[in-house]
Amino acid sequence: MKKAINLFVLIFLFLPITTFASKIHSNTYSNNNTPESIIDHVYQQANLKGVIDYQVFKEGYNAYYQAKGRKKQILTIIDYSKPSTEKRFFVIDLHQNKLIYRTYVSHGVNSGGRKATRFSNRVNSRQTSLGTFLTDTTYYGGNGYSLKLDGLTRGINDNARRRYIVVHGAKYATESFIKRHGYLGRSWGCPALPTGLSRQIIDTIKGGSVIYAHA
Structure with missing residues (x-):
């Protein structure tokens, strides 16, 4: 029994x-x-055809998969091969296979005019850095609500902390700025976002998500 x-x-x-x-x-x-x-499969499910080049997405997905320390199933791709007058900042939810943000983003003042052609990892270069980044914590600084980044690509962006490369909002990164001037404003190397979206995007990607910057 x-x-x-x-x-x-x-x-x-x-x-x-x-x-x-x-x-x-x-x-x-x-x-x-x-x-x-x-x-x-992810590319098709997220309806990214015609939005993000497949090869760029593939590079970004591989960068996400290989990134150490990631805590969120969120991938941000910045395609600097596009001019600043086009929306080239993409946030993808890899859990739901869904594109959740698509907007403008600035490049460094010394990286080029309408299009970024020069990139650097040097302190005070005021140029954009490429490669894989991991998002960290937020803070309030000279550019308002900002997000700290760690560069994971050795020799390409690993000076991000020393260079104070952060995600922040900027009035020069808006569509209205493009309409007035014919181009997007430029930063000192930071990926600056439209002020109306910057806070919600930062809160979405902060705390261990991956950013992949391509050119």
Whole structure:
């Protein structure tokens, strides 16, 4: 009788675990899927065709996957191959496979005019840095509500902290500025966002998400 009771208890405890495990497995990729097929799946699900170049997204996704210390399933891609008059800052929720923000972003004053052509990791260069960044904490500074960044790409952006490269809002990073001047204003190397969106974007990506800057 005792053995029968113990067997019943074991079956009762085991059933929910196996059912739950099967449910998880049904919502994940199988071991037979290649990285390329996974990237293609996310790209299609997020409706990124015609919005972000596939190769740029692939580079960004790989950068996200390889980034150490990431805590959020959020990938931000900045495509500096586009001119500043185009929306080139993209925030993608990789949990829901959804594009949640698409907006303007500035580049450094010494990186170029309408389009960024020069990039640097040097302190005081006032140029934009490329590569993979990890977002950290927020603070209030000279540019208002700002987000600290750590550069993860050695020799390319690992001076981000020393250079005070942060995400912040700026009036010169708005569509109205483009309409008045014909181009977007420029920063000292920071990715500055439109003031109307900067706070909500910062609050979305802060605390361990990945930013990939491409050119």
